[in-house]
Amino acid sequence: MADPFYITTAIHYPNGKPHIGHAYETIAADVVARFQRLRGREVRFQTGTDEHGLKMAQKARDLGTTPRALADEMSGYFRDLFDRLNISYDRFFRTSEDDHHRASQALWRAMEANGDLYLDRYEGWYSIRDEAYYDEAELVDGGRGEKLSPQGTPVEWTVEESWFFRLSKYQEPLLALYRDNPDFIRPEGRRNEVERFVESGLRDLSVSRTSFDWGVKVPGAEDHVMYVWVDALTNYLTGLGYPDNTELFDKFWPANVHLIGKDIVRFHAVYWPAFLMSAGVALPKEVFGHGFLLKRGQKESKTLGNVTDPVELADQFGVDSLRYFLLREFSFGQDGSYSPEAIVNRSNSELSNSFGNLAQRVMSFIAKNCGGSVTATAPIEDVDQALRNKVNNACAVELPDAFEKLAFAAGLESWMQAVFACNAYVDEQAPWALRKTDPERMLRVLATLCGCIRDLAIAVSPVIPAASAKLLDALSIPADARDYAALANDPALGTITVENPQPAFPRLDMPEDAQAQ
Numbered sequence: 441m442a443d444p445f446y447i448t449t450a451i452h453y454p455n456g457k458p459h460i461g462h463a464y465e466t467i468a469a470d471v472v473a474r475f476q477r478l479r480g481r482e483v484r485f486q487t488g489t490d491e492h493g494l495k496m497a498q499k500a501r502d503l504g505t506t507p508r509a510l511a512d513e514m515s516g517y518f519r520d521l522f523d524r525l526n527i528s529y530d531r532f533f534r535t536s537e538d539d540h541h542r543a544s545q546a547l548w549r550a551m552e553a554n555g556d557l558y559l560d561r562y563e564g565w566y567s568i569r570d571e572a573y574y575d576e577a578e579l580v581d582g583g584r585g586e587k588l589s590p591q592g593t594p595v596e597w598t599v600e601e602s603w604f605f606r607l608s609k610y611q612e613p614l615l616a617l618y619r620d621n622p623d624f625i626r627p628e629g630r631r632n633e634v635e636r637f638v639e640s641g642l643r644d645l646s647v648s649r650t651s652f653d654w655g656v657k658v659p660g661a662e663d664h665v666m667y668v669w670v671d672a673l674t675n676y677l678t679g680l681g682y683p684d685n686t687e688l689f690d691k692f693w694p695a696n697v698h699l700i701g702k703d704i705v706r707f708h709a710v711y712w713p714a715f716l717m718s719a720g721v722a723l724p725k726e727v728f729g730h731g732f733l734l735k736r737g738q739k740e741s742k743t744l745g746n747v748t749d750p751v752e753l754a755d756q757f758g759v760d761s762l763r764y765f766l767l768r769e770f771s772f773g774q775d776g777s778y779s780p781e782a783i784v785n786r787s788n789s790e791l792s793n794s795f796g797n798l799a800q801r802v803m804s805f806i807a808k809n810c811g812g813s814v815t816a817t818a819p820i821e822d823v824d825q826a827l828r829n830k831v832n833n834a835c836a837v838e839l840p841d842a843f844e845k846l847a848f849a850a851g852l853e854s855w856m857q858a859v860f861a862c863n864a865y866v867d868e869q870a871p872w873a874l875r876k877t878d879p880e881r882m883l884r885v886l887a888t889l890c891g892c893i894r895d896l897a898i899a900v901s902p903v904i905p906a907a908s909a910k911l912l913d914a915l916s917i918p919a920d921a922r923d924y925a926a927l928a929n930d931p932a933l934g935t936i937t938v939e940n941p942q943p944a945f946p947r948l949d950m951p952e953d954a955q956a957q
């Protein structure tokens with residue numbers, strides 16, 4: 441078995457129900473997890489909820505409930521959403537679980553043993569919404585004398601006794617890390633931002649709070665709870681059994697990639713490696729900061745009243761169409777915009793009309809006219825070979841190479857070009873006409889197409905797992921021959937049996953309230 445592979449998403453704040461950004465990140469991570477499994481790697485995939493901190497405590501207070509009750513309720517919505525979206529996580533993590541307290545305290549003690557924690561007094565700006573400290577110089581003017589964080593969130597002046605982490609000590613080691621591992625932070629633009637931030641100088645970080653108690657207790661100073669980001673980041677270790685020397689930890693740490701949004705790159709690419717260096721734990725291999733999803737170019741917000749429930753999108757358009765759209769429409773590192781119309785257009789033109797139509801017309805033709813089975817004996821002609829080569833190359837080389845780099849849109853573009861080539865071949869070869877004139881040649885054409893459809897369905901299966909499985913079932917492809925290694929064998933060389941083909945991609949109706957684009 442090839443190298444084990446560990447991928448994580450951010451853990452999400454369950455101070456409300458999940459939004460489309462949460463769905464986007466988790467779908468992308470799921471595609472990577474499924475893709476690596478199909479590459480033959482043993483994969484561990486973790487997602488979950490980040491339940492401590494002031495933001496949760498305040499929200500619970502506003503609602504007249506306890507943080508634990510709020511977390512229990514909201515975390516359930518996240519898990520339900522991820523199950524609905526066909527997310528193949530191995531562990532759904534909750535930071536309020538007992539094993540996580542023990543792991544966070546162990547990491548704390550390891551940093552303390554290295555001389556990196558000291559007690560002092562914090563005086564400065566804090567944004568509860570971002571759960572982040574900011575320097576005065578980073579703040580922006582919100583008008584009328586109001587100061588806002590660089591993310592545009594309110595900040596408050598905070599004074600309290602606090603433990604500090606000697607982040608300043610790690611400035612040079614971090615810069616060396618970025619220099620020696622150019623892929624540690626991706627995409628490149630985000631790496632440049634982080635490097636500039638670290639080069640400008642690092643101040644020690646306040647890592648505990650005393651003004652509330654919803655969090656992990658600081659060992660030996662029980663009136664302090666850890667700064668929520670200290671325990672949140674530790675989730676990546678806890679999920680593997682840290683601090684015990686478990687088999688899971690040995691196998692999967694260091695993580696191959698922490699997949700997160702662009703707003704939290706600093707926590708993952710500055711604080712996290714510094715904590716790990718201090719505690720003597722190996723560093724993750726890559727932090728990838730994806731772009732933000734906007735609705736018709738705008739951020740979703742309760743104030744604008746344009747918040748979409750991702751469960752409704754899944755119900756309205758189907759899980760596979762939604763997954764396909766989110767990875768196909770724009771490149772993963774960049775911000776992207778979505779709208780119901782754009783989802784419908786993309787799904788109808790590429791999934792229903794192109795790939796779905798190809799599969800359905802070939803398979804239903806075989807079911808109707810060939811007794812459901814095809815064995816080709818006529819010679820393979822150059823046009824057949826050229827199509828097989830193009831499709832096989834797109835599926836076994838181009839798409840996987842792009843997906844390895846998280847360039848999903850580019851990989852799907854190669855895949856789509858292969859679908860177009862198949863449709864052009866069907867039109868040119870016209871198997872329905874060959875049925876009368878040259879039935880042997882017709883079988884060769886159909887076999888070639890079935891080989892191509894098999895390749896296309898396997899290659900795209902990490903993105904649209906349910907529809908791909910349906911197509912592969914209809915082509916009678918055995919369950920153990922649906923990975924990328926299987927693409928080396930051409931089913932067109934044997935007998936292909938088609939069973940009960942059903943359209944895999946229903947055509948979607950344009951929503952009635954669709955806005956003109």
Ligand code: ME8
Nearest residue numbers: 450451452453461490672673700701702731732733
């Ligand atoms: O930041 N488009 O949690 P969170 C794409 N608990 N991604 C988005 C997005 C959008 N519109 N809005 C948010 C936290 N995200 C912390 C993480 S990890 C140890 C702790 C992404 O619920 C965001 O960038 O605010 C982050 O990666 C994830 O959703 C969770 O955001």
